[in-house]
Amino acid sequence: MEHIEVRIEEQAQGERIDKVVTSYRPQWSRSQVQTWIKEGAITVDGKQIKTNYKVSAGEVVTIIVPDPVTLDVEPEEMNLEIVYEDGDVLVVNKPRGMVVHPAPGNYSGTLVNGLMAHCRDLSGINGVLRPGIVHRIDKDTTGLLMVAKNDMAHESLVNQLKAKTTTRKYKAIVHGNMPHDRGTIDAPIGRDKSDRQRMTVTDENSRDAITHFRVLERFPDFTFVECQLETGRTHQIRVHLKYIGFPLAGDPKYGPKKTLDINGQALHAGVLGFDHPRTGEYMEFEVPLPSDMETLLEQLRNK
Numbered sequence: 001m002e003h004i005e006v007r008i009e010e011q012a013q014g015e016r017i018d019k020v021v022t023s024y025r026p027q028w029s030r031s032q033v034q035t036w037i038k039e040g041a042i043t044v045d046g047k048q049i050k051t052n053y054k055v056s057a058g059e060v061v062t063i064i065v066p067d068p069v070t071l072d073v074e075p076e077e078m079n080l081e082i083v084y085e086d087g088d089v090l091v092v093n094k095p096r097g098m099v100v101h102p103a104p105g106n107y108s109g110t111l112v113n114g115l116m117a118h119c120r121d122l123s124g125i126n127g128v129l130r131p132g133i134v135h136r137i138d139k140d141t142t143g144l145l146m147v148a149k150n151d152m153a154h155e156s157l158v159n160q161l162k163a164k165t166t167t168r169k170y171k172a173i174v175h176g177n178m179p180h181d182r183g184t185i186d187a188p189i190g191r192d193k194s195d196r197q198r199m200t201v202t203d204e205n206s207r208d209a210i211t212h213f214r215v216l217e218r219f220p221d222f223t224f225v226e227c228q229l230e231t232g233r234t235h236q237i238r239v240h241l242k243y244i245g246f247p248l249a250g251d252p253k254y255g256p257k258k259t260l261d262i263n264g265q266a267l268h269a270g271v272l273g274f275d276h277p278r279t280g281e282y283m284e285f286e287v288p289l290p291s292d293m294e295t296l297l298e299q300l301r302n303k
Contacts, residue, residue: 002065008055017044017053019207021063026162026232030205041066073102073128078114083144083285088153088278090119090132092145093287096264100136100145102129115147122147125154134158135232140250140264142290143170144272156277161232167273167284168229170237171216173266173296174246175255178223182214185240189233198253199235201243209233211240219300222249222260237267249296262292 004024012020018033021042034051036042041064044053055061081093092111094100099110107113115132116122122131125148132147134157148154160166190206192198201209210230217224223246227237238254241247247255251265260266273284289297 001067002063004063004065006061006063008057008059008061010057012055013057014054016051016205017042017049017055017061018051020055021061022207023162026158030207036063036066073107073116074113075117075120076108076113077117080111080114080118082118083287084283088149089157089276090115090147090149091272091285092147094137094142094145094269096140096142096290096292099139101133111145119147119149122149125149125151135161137269138235138238138265138267141170141267141269142293143269144285144287145269146272146274148277153277157274160274164230165275167271168232168269169271170227170229171268171270171289171293172225172227172237172241173249173260173293173300174223174225174241175221175249175259176223176246177218177220178215178225178246180215182212185209185211185213185244187240187243189236189239199233199239201239207231207233209236209240211237213241217297219303222300224297224300238265260296262296266293266296268293 006024017037018030021033022028022030037049037051040048043062044059082090083093084091094111099106101112102110112131112133125132132149134146134148134154137143137145146157148157187201187209188203188206189199189209190202190204192200208231212228212230213225215223215225229236238248238251242254249260249266250262268289271284271286273282275282
């Protein structure tokens with residue numbers, strides 16, 4: 001059980017307690033923090049508070065992080081595409097349809113199961129369900145993920161994400177013909193009140209979200225774009241592109257039902273860059289589009 005104390009600084013004055021705590025440890029979700037508050041595991045100046053409590057400068061927030069629940073997440077031999085690996089980090093190219101980490105009702109066939117078979121020493125890093133996982137991409141998104149192989153690497157990579165110093169570029173096919181060659185979407189993202197499985201642009205219980213985009217190729221009814229993440233919110237690119245009126249092709253959650261023939265959203269995490277946790281050297285990796293997205297582009301070009 002981890003015991004953490006954080007003194008609130010001036011710039012956090014008036015912020016909600018759950019937002020402050022998740023900014024300290026980005027790998028914690030808002031809902032997870034709110035549960036800990038309700039259970040009394042998070043206090044302010046020794047007193048229990050509500051989930052909507054707003055902090056004041058100088059207050060001391062105490063967080064008692066529960067030990068992770070022990071679950072039977074078994075290593076599974078998989079044919080993972082390892083792009084890079086050393087003693088500290090691993091970069092993997094995730095295929096479409098693969099879930100990154102286990103969840104209730106889905107404890108097998110995930111990337112974590114495959115990583116546990118590939119690296120036998122991941123189990124103690126970042127909890128039982130997410131060993132080594134620093135960030136994630138959605139089940140039906142393809143592309144690059146960085147994985148930490150020890151606590152030092154995990155802390156470094158998480159801090160780089162928090163400091164917005166990593167490079168994460170995605171390629172996407174979207175509905176509609178984008179009129180602008182490039183732009184920035186700066187719109188906060190939070191849970192959709194009408195559907196807890198969806199995210200939406202909202203000012204309520206939201207977190208800052210920034211996506212930069214540029215057009216790579218235009219077609220009559222679709223556009224091929226590159227998006228670069230400045231922040232990494234759940235479903236960020238999918239939500240932001242829908243917000244500006246150009247939803248992803250093949251995205252049943254945020255896009256139209258009538259779309260291109262692809263099994264999942266046409267979104268690929270093609271470029272990933274970060275400073276190596278041990279050497280400090282900047283490293284950048286790139287993988288080509290998956291064959292199904294290449295096929296879609298050829299079909300659009302030949303129409």
